[in-house]
Amino acid sequence: MATRVVVRRTGGPEVMETESFEPTRPGPGEVLLRQRAVGLNFIDCYFRTGLYPTPLPFTPGFEGCGIIEAVGEGVDLKVGQRVAYGTGPIGAYTDMRVMPAAPLVPVPDAIPDEVACAMMLKGMTARYLLRRTFRVEAGQTILIHAAAGGVGLIVCQWAKHLGATVIGTVSTDEKAELAKAHGCDHPIVYSREDFVARVKELTDGKGVDVVYDSVGKDTFLKSLDCLKRLGMMVTFGQSSGKVEPFDTGLLAQKGSLFLTRPTLFSYVAERQDLLETAKDLTDVVASGAVKIQVEQKYPLADAAAAHRDLEARKTTGATVLIP
Known part of the structure; x- marks a missing residue:
């Protein structure tokens, strides 16, 4: 049996x-x-x-x-x-x-x-995010939410291996240390820091090339504010709940941003x-x-x-x- x-x-x-x-x-x-x-x-x-x-x-x-x-x-x-x-x-x-x-x-x-x-699931997710949805190259800057999570730790390491600068959000100091030990250059403890302001500070006001967001409702709109002009927002999960409907004109207002909702199964x-x-x-x-x-x-x-x-x-x- x-x-x-x-x-x-x-x-x-x-x-x-x-x-x-x-x-x-x-x-x-x-x-x-x-x-x-x-x-x-x-x-x-x-x-x-x-x-x-x-x-x-x-x-x-x-x-x-x-x-x-x-x-x-x-x-x-x-x-x-x-x-x-x-x-x-x-x-x-x-x-x-x-x-x-x-x-x-x-x-x-x-x-x-x-x-x-x-x-398997987390690693192949990291692979399609970094190599296909938005192909990360040396010299670029990324933001990954839940940087100390299963996908987050893999994304941090792989992106660093590719030559990118990695910014990540975490909930505690302990998780910040874990993310940093796995390639996250700038962990942000979102429970006490405004991650949008910190991202702007770290990028001299320019924003990041891509945001990888598996949190969903709680971070979506603020993540858009972290992107540079023509940046890409990748929402690939919703641990805090579904992203609420919004006017797509917001993407134009914030710099002609790209938005995608991929899944591993399609890739x-x-x-x-x-x-x-x-x-x-x-x-x-x-x-x-x-x-x-x-x-x-x-x-x-x-x-x-x-x-x-x-x-x-x-x-x-x-x-x-x-x-």
Whole structure:
């Protein structure tokens, strides 16, 4: 028997329950995966609360790493091969799962299971943000909100590796130190500093080339004020709530700004794009240019506690669930 987390009604962390089940055999294009680690991400909370609707009941989670136990017809992966995924399909909070082979990528031996798991969704998100949505180059200046979070720490390191100046917002002095240790040149503690004024001060009034904002409602309009003329606003999450409707003429008034709302799933919809994205990520991690910090580990059965800590901003870096 295997164990999984199930959500039968949307709501708080308490709606997640564990149950035993018998895995099926993989069909064509599928594998049976024994998972060694499962990733925790804010998108899991969005589905749990119903912010992102999905049919009930469901098992949360989009990210994992494990060993292939069996393969169906037409699968070019092998039994015993170690693989990871970061784009679902939904259903990762389990110790065994049958899933499509298409999202799976091989994991180099140099990268441990927990790191491989923790880096996939966040790391591939950082890759599309920095290399495709807005291609960061040496000499540019970026602003990343939640700089001490899972995506934030990767973005700080990768952007610094690319030669950019990195400004980041954090909630505490401890998180400021963590972000600074991971490549953030100028951490701003937003609980006591006006981050717009500080960004203007750091950029001699010019503003930054790009803002990466996963916070949403609480930071969106102020983030626009941090951009230079023709700068780009990238809103890729909404941990504080949805961005409220606004007059797009505001973008013109603030300097003909660009605005985009990308998702990782669009950037890796084709297998070749997925493989290229994953290779770029594994290369920078294996080289040591980007270090993945797994700061918290919870038993899979304690997924509710992990969600509570994540939503209360008690976590830093990456968090994994251990089946």
